[in-house]
Amino acid sequence: MDLSTVWWLVTGGLIAAELITGTFYLLMLSVGAAASALAAHADLSLTWQIVVGAIVGGLSVTLWHLKKARTQQPTESSRNQDVHLDLGEVVQVLVWDELGLAQVKHRGAQWTAQLAPGQVPGAGAFRITEMAGNRLIVEKI
Template identity: 55%
Template sequence: MAESTIWWLLAGTAVAVELLTGTFYLLMLAIGLAAAALAAHAGAGTSVQLVVAAVVGGGAVTAWHLLRPRQPAGPASANRDVNMDVGETVQVDAWNPDGTASVRYRGANWTVVPFAPGTAATGAHRVREVVGSRLVVEKI
């Protein structure tokens, strides 16, 4: 069996394991293994292939680690990437004495509370956060 075939099988195995575990770093290592396979196709020796796999795979892991965001953009309840309701608009017609209001949103009745206490006003509001079954809103 050719050396390049072994490298391709290792790269495919790394991708398959990544699909099973969800560890994105394995894809970066698979890039290094694929680079080693290409080096084998080019006729490089085994030691050069190992160095290519280590440098390309390690470099890809390092680059991904440095480029990925450190922290999510706030808690999941207020993150638009996690919660599709954040940033949407609702119409508040009247506020209750307890500081809540009921609005019709996405075909259901929702309880809304103002983002800043004492700022309850009628009209259009933007959803800032979803806490349980309540929408935390701010006036637009």
């Protein structure tokens, strides 16, 4: 079997693995394997095929990682709705104490609610905007 055929099979295997796992890095490594296959078609030695594949694959992975790290915005977990599914939910507050805290019923349990900065205490409906430990930070609707 020709070396280029082996490299194309490796490329296909990496693409199949990427489709199964959803790891984009495997796709970048398959680009390196395809470069090795092209090097084999150019009649380069096995050593140079491996070097070309390693450089192209490694560079592809590095560039993808840098691009992904640059575009990913760190989000504060206390305000991230993917972390706290209660954000945006509405609770009813009957009375606030002198510390700006209230006891509210949410999802069948008692919670301590705290006013968001700049909010005025009063009875009524409040929206959960943040989680601070086991406290619900709320603002008036």
